[in-house]
Amino acid sequence: MTGGAGFLGSHFCEALLASGTSVVCLDNLLTGARRNVEPLLGDPRFELVHHDIAEEPFTADVDLVVHMASPASPEHYRRHPVETLRAGSDGTRHALRLAEHRGARFLLLSTSEVYGDPLRHPQPESYRGNVDPVGPRAVYDEAKRYAEALTAAFRDSRGVDVRIARMFNSYGPRMRPDDGRMVPTFVRQALRGDPITVAGTGEQTRSLCYVDDSVRGLLALVGSGWQDPVNIGDPHEASVLRTAQLIRDLAGSRSPIVHVAAAADDPRRRCPDISLAERVLGWQPEVPVEDGLRRTITWFREELDRAA
Ligand code: UDP
Numbered sequence: 001m002t003g004g005a006g007f008l009g010s011h012f013c014e015a016l017l018a019s020g021t022s023v024v025c026l027d028n029l030l031t032g033a034r035r036n037v038e039p040l041l042g043d044p045r046f047e048l049v050h051h052d053i054a055e056e057p058f059t060a061d062v063d064l065v066v067h068m069a070s071p072a073s074p075e076h077y078r079r080h081p082v083e084t085l086r087a088g089s090d091g092t093r094h095a096l097r098l099a100e101h102r103g104a105r106f107l108l109l110s111t112s113e114v115y116g117d118p119l120r121h122p123q124p125e126s127y128r129g130n131v132d133p134v135g136p137r138a139v140y141d142e143a144k145r146y147a148e149a150l151t152a153a154f155r156d157s158r159g160v161d162v163r164i165a166r167m168f169n170s171y172g173p174r175m176r177p178d179d180g181r182m183v184p185t186f187v188r189q190a191l192r193g194d195p196i197t198v199a200g201t202g203e204q205t206r207s208l209c210y211v212d213d214s215v216r217g218l219l220a221l222v223g224s225g226w227q228d229p230v231n232i233g234d235p236h237e238a239s240v241l242r243t244a245q246l247i248r249d250l251a252g253s254r255s256p257i258v259h260v261a262a263a264a265d266d267p268r269r270r271c272p273d274i275s276l277a278e279r280v281l282g283w284q285p286e287v288p289v290e291d292g293l294r295r296t297i298t299w300f301r302e303e304l305d306r307a308a
Contacts, residue, residue, distance in 0.1 A: 001025050002053045002088075002095055005032035007174045008078070008109070008211065010040075012066065012083030015215045017043060022169065024060050028052035029073045030083060036150055038172050045115030054083070054091040062102055064222065067095035067147075068109035074137065074263065075180030081139040088143025089150075096154045107222055108151045111231065112168040113141045122237070122271035125229050131227070136265045147230060155227055163221050168233025168272045172292060173299035177307075182206065183293075186244050187294045187300045190253035200262030202241025207271045209234035210292030213285035220281040232273035236283040251297050 001016075003009045004025030009032065012021050022045040025037060029050060040046045051058055053069050071077040077084040092108065099106035111281040115123045116131035130142045154160040171183040178184075189196045209232070217232035238246075244257050278284050 001066040001068065002091065003027060003067070005029060005037050005048065005175070006138060007036070007172075008070070008072075008170055008214065009068050009253060010036035010174055011211045011215050011257050012026040012068070012218060013037060013040060013046065015219060017046060019219065020066075022046070023147065024049060024062065026051040026053055028070065030080060031073075031076045031176070031179070033176075035076070035171070041078065041262070043278040046113050046290060053085040053094050054089075057094045058188065059101070060098070062098070062104050064105045064107065065099040066107045066109070067092055067097050069142065071178040071204060072111075072140075072215075073176075073181045074140075075095050075103045077140040078136065084139045085143045088113075088147040092147040092150050096131060096150065096160060100158055100160050104206070105163065106151065106154070107163040107165065107218070107224065108166055109148055110148050110166045111140070111144045112166055112233065113137060114148065114166060115270075116141055117240050117248055117265065117267040118269065122273040123231070125231055125276055132265065143244065157161065162227055162291060163224070164229040165218055165221055166229050166231045166272075167214060168209055168231065168270065169206050169215040170209050170211050172296050176294075177300065182240060182243065183208065183296065184300070186247045187251065187297055189295070190248045190251035190255050191301055191304055192254060192256055193235060196248060196255045197260045198241050198244050198257055199260055199266065202244065203239050204266055205237045205269045205271065206243070207234050207237045208243070208289055208292070209285055210287035210289075210295075213287050216284045217277060217281065217285075220283040224281050226280045230281065231272040232283075233274060234289070235272055235274055236289060237269070237271040238289070246290070247293060247297070250293050
């Protein structure tokens with residue numbers, strides 16, 4: 001698995017080990033962290049390798065290749081634009097070549113960002129997106145769109161057995177408190193009593209999927225025979241302002257909510273149509289957002305105490 005020491009990757013490593021699978025976890029630790037997988041290091045079936053899949057191919061005797069290495073928060077991919085494009089391009093090619101040589105199944109972690117600022121709502125897999133190829137989000141959106149195209153090309157021209165997951169805003173423990181994304185930022189601000197910074201009016205929406213549900217969806221996809229893209233996300237859509245209020249309430253915080261400048265090219269609405277996942281994977285999210293946020297807040301509280 002590439003990017004296995006990231007937020008989502010570390011949870012996926014854990015789930016694979018729990019299902020009896022040995023895991024070789026590659027990470028260049030650009031935005032991932034060794035600490036995320038520290039508890040797994042004692043397991044003889046787990047190996048962490050410091051490796052940049054965009055720089056160099058990798059060989060190992062595996063029957064599943066999962067490619068999720070990439071900066072994923074807008075702040076991180078803006079700080080590392082070329083690395084982000086290379087993770088989606090050269091990184092995906094190297095990961096696909098490994099799957100091809102080993103006859104292994106291949107799972108690409110793609111994103112709802114392939115839909116850009118969507119003009120269709122909610123977004124089904126058939127929607128082709130509204131992306132500015134040179135906009136502020138382009139390095140991530142276009143890298144993942146290219147990664148999907150390359151994955152489909154290896155499927156069609158080289159017979160690689162591929163899976164493509166389009167992930168919508170996952171959240172949970174082990175998000176980096178400083179990654180700039182909505183959930184870790186609001187939770188950190190609420191716990192410290194700092195102002196909660198809502199971008200623009202806060203009317204823009206996101207649909208938050210608890211990481212355990214995301215990982216269950218990924219396992220179901222790997223186990224399925226479905227070779228086209230599938231949305232993995234929670235269809236409960238909420239405005240950013242509503243989410244700020246909810247996090248403040250659940251954290252028992254008295255932080256004021258303040259409005260800051262809107263992010264450039266910020267998608268106005270995002271919500272997955274998950275009817276395909278329900279039909280072909282028999283999967284849907286189960287964790288209500290209040291429960292998931294409570295677990296996330298508990299984890300962040302311990303994390304911030306530890307750091308202090
Ligand atoms: N956002 C916000 N305040 C913050 C961080 C994010 O209002 O401190 C907003 C952001 O403008 C966007 C939404 O929250 O509308 C989700 O942003 P995030 O960075 O979590 O991920 P995205 O879905 O945009 O990739």
